[in-house]
Amino acid sequence: MLDSKYQKFHDEIVKKIERERIFTDKLHTLAYGTDASFYRLIPKIVIKTDNAKEVQDIIELSNSMNLSITFRAAGTSLSGQAISDSILIITSRKFSDFKISPDASFISLQPALTGAQVNGLLARYSKKIGPDPASINAAMIGGIAANNASGMCCGISQNSYKTLKSMKLIFADGAKLDTGCNESKEAFRKSHGEFLKSLKSFSDDTKNNEELKAKIERKFKIKNTCGYSLNALIDFSDEFEILEHLIIGSEGTLAFIEEITYYTVEDLKDKASSLIYFKDMNEACSAVTKLKLAKDANKITVDAVELMDRAGLKSIENDPAMPAFIKDFDENITALLIETRAISDKQLDIQTAQIEELLKEFSVVRDIYFTKDVAEYTLYWKIRKGLFPAVGAVRVTGTTVIIEDVAYPIECLAEATLELQELFKKHGYSEALIFGHALEGNFHFVFTQDFSDPKEIKRYDDLMNEVVHSVAVKYQGSLKAEHGTGRNMAAFIEIEWGYDAYIMMKKIKSLFDPKGLLNPGVIINDDAQAHLKNLKTLPATNEIVDKCIECGFCEPTCPSNELTLTPRQRIVINREISRLESIGNKKEAKEYKDLYQYDGIETCATCSLCSTACPVKIDTGSLTKHLRAEQISNTGKSIANFVANNFSATLKGVRFGLHSANFIHKVLGTPSMETMTKTFRDFSNSIPKWSVTMPIGTNIDLNFEQKVSDKKVVYFPSCLNRSMGLNAVSKEEKQLFETTVELLLKAGYQILFPENLSNLCCGMPFSSKGFNEAAHTKSSQLEQALLKVSNSGEYPVLCDTSPCTKKMMESFTKKINIYEPIEFALEFLTKDLEFTAIDEAITIHTTCSSRKMGLEDKFKTLATLCSTNVIIPADVKCCGFAGDRGFNFPELNKSALRHLKEQTAGAKMAFSTSKTCEIGLSEESGLDYNSIFYLINKVTKTKTL
Template sequence: MSNVEYQNYVKAISTLIPKERIFTDTLRCLAYGTDGGFYRLEPQVVVRVANEKEMQLCLREASSKKLPVTFKAAGTSLSGQAISDSILLMAGEGWEDYEVLEEGQKIRLQPGIVGAKVNRILAPYNRKFGPDPASINSAMVGGIIINNASGMNCGTHENAYKTIEAAKIIFADGTLLDTADADSRESFRRTRPGFVEKIEEIRDRVGADETFAARIRKKYSIKNTTGFSINPFIDYDDPFQIIINLLIGSEGALAFISEVVMRSVPTYKCKASSMVYFPDIITACKAAVALKEGPVDGAELLDRLALKSVENKEGIPDFIKDFDETTTAVLIETMASDEDILAKNIIQIKEILNDFTTLRPVEFTSDPAENEQLWNIRKGVFPAVGGMREIGTTCLIEDVAYHMETLPEATKELQDIIVEHGYTDAVIYGHALEGNFHFILNQDFSDPKEVQRYAAMMHAVINMTVDKYDGSLKAEHGTGRNMAPFVKKEWGKKGYELMCEIKRLFDPDTILNPGVIINDDPECYLKNFKPLPQCDPLIDKCIECGFCEVNCMSNHFSLSARQRIVVQREIARLKKSGENPERLAELEKGFVFQGEESCAGDGLCETSCPVSIDTGKYIKQIRAANHSAFGKKVGNFTGEHLGLICSTASVALGMVGGMHRLLGTKNFGKICDTARSISGNHIPQWTAAMPSGVSAPEETPINTDAEQKVVYFPSCIARAMGPAKDDPVTESVSEVTIRVLKKAGYGIIFPKGMKNLCCGTPWESKGFTETADMKSSELEQALLIASEQGKYPVLCDTSPCIYRMRRVMDSKLKLYEPAEFVHKFLLNKLHFTPKKQTIAIHATCSTQKMGLAKILQEVASMCADKVILPPDVNCCGFAGDKGFHLPALNAHGLRTAVPVIKKEGAVVGYSNSRTCEIGCTEQLGIPYMSIMYLVDEVTTGID
């Protein structure tokens, strides 16, 4: 297609969609166009679509111009379903509405809600979302449904196909059908004459063909996502229900689903698990076949190489290393509504397993921590294999299923084929109870010989799976591009022609996700491989799965963590090859803001990354490399003269606060906005939440005769920034912390030279690594002396400081942030009288990374009747001082918390980082202060 056609398309949709949500630049088309698979196409236009009207317009215009369109939600798909070289329509942010129906029996969902959030919504009703893919913490409802994704427990009985009840559907020409609305159904019959009749004609034709109908039933008796779902024609009579279910697994190639009503499934409070070790894969599979008839909810097979990939991980039993090369494990889970039934289940399972040789005694555990440890073995396989791959290779996951009666033989043959083709490090694991296995390969697609080896292996697997065992070439990952050429082989001529007929009915101009499911190119699965060039050791292990994006606060504001890596890899590739200097220059220029300046650097992306990549750390490295010689001198100067800078800042804040009180918020705000504008936004943005200056505490010890002592280190931020004008308090956090410690009977020791001490975090965030390490070292030595080499605990009032201190300082130091110290040391030394008030708390990114959010919530709950921790909020986006210079990032970080705070009626908030509290105050409309203010307010000492 010509650029003119795309320009006309952009012009047409710009009548409704703001231009800031339409992207045609190289950087964002590259970044947003990436999904979790191993193919890459680069779209010409990317649109963040916000609602149904916009989606209808986008599709109408694409249809009229015959321009191909692909839909994308989270982009965690593995088979190339969410990529396009034409128009990419993103339906994530903004598509997050939901409604719980019938006391949780059903739920209405838009496609942009993350699957795990659905489960959190349904948890109070003891219900959950039926589909349970391994990507559920990142994948969105739209992708889960349109790919018919499943997982460890849902099988074929609780997947999207079985639990969907109604849907709003937007067709290729923009027509909207709400299957739950009688008027909409009737309107659809009128506006799309012949469509419903054709569905009914196919239904009757397929149903009358008993041989073909039986074939369909057999194919779908196991997991199967190869091709379009043609089973609705024999499973349902109502044509509109058939239409709904035809879309399950259609990968966006038939229509767009803008809303669904799903039946939920029950959850069980009692669970027990056991890792059972068998001498070989055939025995393990035979046991899985037998377990299918027992009270088993999940049975996950791990071959010896799968076990080997995780055997050195923390918490993995040492005895795994002693197993021989054929050992295979099956992780079994059973669930029940009460402990008695659970105990009976375990007895029955053990009786089944008595018929099989096991290498260790079969022991079940219902302890949550032990259960988690067992399942971490299973969950750790994919990231472990991906993390061990050679740089430049792709971690590729294939997905097959076999009928249970042939599972042992088929699985052994699968294993043999993989080895015969030279993939000696490939791993087989997966859902044994459903006959569904994945095999992981680390594949080099840059070498034509390696590509041919891959093709030969795939053909062998395909021929064996289809011709010998009549299995599924795709069980739950979707057909995508890598199995599209083989749909006809699996389904035969009649099945394939029916799928083509469906495609023509729904999408007569073939504009919806062309090349996916239906593809006439037999070599398409060997084209458009995604390059993964060597870039930097900090990010080279990235598999571009997108799991990081749920914890990347700049996602949807600028680039996400995954997208930053995608762009940096392309920059590295272009630099090495020397090709297309114009493209390189454009990417480098765009990355300055989109990638570097707008990254909060909080590192929360690491917490959901399968291979533990901290993209924030990488961005700080880029910042360090970009510092000029003068910039480095400034960084060193500030580090060496911190005391002067803090005292100067405190005086300046005091003067600003005085002017604020004198002139009032409105007038002073206008003056500050004007000054910031004249400076070209170099002057920090002033807000009413700007703190006043305070005086740092003296270093004189307090209560030196006390039996218990603590080293208190007020952070440099706390030593300079006090409450804001409208805060309900006037004292500094240091004053309040000292009073709480005195009430608890503690003696207080301050580190010597405190006014010039800092943990180094402000310099680390800006890439001044040497200065950051210098300041950390100074503080470390002072704390070791003050604590008498770790004899006394150390309390710091700011969580980001403690997070860095724990990472870089001597392990002898016992370091605590405020809520943690209160929880561990003060609960039995203070009397708590909770406030009759609704309060909010903000768990900083540092608090979350240290695993202390729950403790913060517990301490707050001891202090107030109702505590609100807004869900789906990670980093607040203030990011040190970034909120003063890029306030829009702060607003973006807290956008989902605003309606929660208003709805719940919280009147005051608490956290443990002064700058984060400033950001929360500004964006959420209520004053935020240190949790120590709350503890001080509601406690008295115990005599």
């Protein structure tokens, strides 16, 4: 229950914002209130906002009632700046409008676009935004700007502060300002004249304080996100430029960023990277210093230098992408991952040669080698970006992973880093490792911490106090280089900056937020123990997900990320249930389980795309399958086993149902059919949703003429395509089975079919629901049948459905060469058939299974063989249909494909490799999605010898 003041706020805000986007229950406040940091506060109220007007309404209401608010985008923040114990405002993924200038020199962005999405929008112009944090695939623009996030290559020259053009802001009193609009600025000057006058006086006072001015200039020559961006006070004279640059890095404590306009930067395509191994840390840091000085003197071009110490290398040495010899390195070896970019391949060769020449004097344990191979250097950088979560994955279950973020002046880099290593040893953090953006003197150090033991917390505090004095006092560095102050370093700002600077920061906070209601406790916090309070534990729940550190990298890939919960949030709730059960609080645990059923279990697509984004491959879909299996009764298992053992009859029942639905549709017409089935579903959602894209029942006929040939292929039509045909409005004339047979015969194959085909299934319909025994039964039957017909794996096996193919690959124990449509077409049909690309615009959808099999790029290649105009929707991953889940939970499909129609505009034909996916895709796009085999059959003919 909410206390009276929050209840009053709630009762007022529901008049302006849909009740469905306002959360006060324990499940959603905990799930939505969790970020990537090692702190936890649980908000009283969480509100998902869709637009700036809603944010303004919340700010005005909370201001009138003296209630604090916190703004949050993706929640990849690492220092505790995206959590609240009051009102948490989340910018929903609908906050995603953008506008690119005609020459692409700048781009205006709402806060919920991820950095990767933005760079995708700019790619066609060979442009990108400056900031490039390791979390760019998940981090949203609002957080990137509010934290002044930088990253691997942008340094301090291309961060948000340096590439800012203008902003749209909402202030603590509800006032709005567009710094790119003269009319808006004039209106603000009239309404907030005293505010601007005070801001100007802050700037003048700082410029006149020679000692403070000199300190600011010196400290912002390196990365620094500790405290407010005081450099704005000395870099600019115009009040509005001062204001907007103060907002950068202010972590939601000064205003809400409604929109930001960035100047874009060139995205040079010619790149080369080298992973270089030095004999020790001192040698590597000395090399970095020389590289930095040479770059500053324009003697070399180097875009990024990432350091990884031996402990960091050890955490990733078992990754298949890493060279095997790393395992043989001694404990002192330190690596630098160096990248240089150029305007041409010829210039790239010159630049790599210059770097190699400069590094000749240093002791390396392997020859220096720069690679231009995109796949090779992309793997290196992917591993580097995933280093922090990867380290978290090897921690002891139940402990927390800590990542700190410091920067040193480049001239003392080696000395300071060696001292940092000694501090780890002194305090017993033997597992600690160091990595980071060495070219900017910016290092992250990572270690694991037990927050359940007061002695361990004391050890952590002792370490941090020594680190603070070493970094900020002795070496005059930054306690936070790019992760933001948050709660983590708020207690130490005065130690780093001194009295005068800290007082100025307090003045800034008071000017923008007189009542202290915007994200209190972040940046400005007088509690010297703030960094030790509200610490988050990560209790064990299930070994499938126990290694998760709640970084949030998984969230953009999840089809339910806007509808219910994300993989990270599902793990958060499961951990809380396990914690409650471990202390005997089964009543509250049961309450969470009941709340979790729909959000966590029913609307999880179990597509496992989360594992492809997770640096340590955590598969929350597998957790959901495990939980579903636990819920199955013995009766349910018996029914599943009966279905599995009478599968042919089951498919007949499916065909009968589809035929019946189609007959009724013909009689009633589409509008009446939709109304009737909607009425039935309003009564019970166990009744499948009907739509015009629902397939008609079909059967297959194995009796067709073919010649005996040395080229043999085993064709396994999935049970889906043996029972589900085209929909009633499809323009195609032949069923998929007929089309596939025609295509294979055209290519000169003799087609073989497994015995007892009508009773065969890969087992996926059972395993996705947790019926593991029945799934194993069907999978084993199919394996034996395919092994026999393929002559013990001699002939290739083609399955016409990608998800089924992947299930077979995962389940089979014998060596059988199994192909789904994409890979079969590229490996075999391109040799046997002549492709003539059509000019009609097509669109393709790569299924989750195909993505996990690494076929996304191959599908694009295949599509371009068939059409000169291929449209691939940028923001569509999993379709959310999830086998048959789309029939009973169509809202999951609808949410997952919310961008599909707009992003496939102009396409005339649409293709994929899974019947159920095609049902949902057709429903949400208005296009008729069919198997890619239809298109291949259309654009090919037999090669003439």
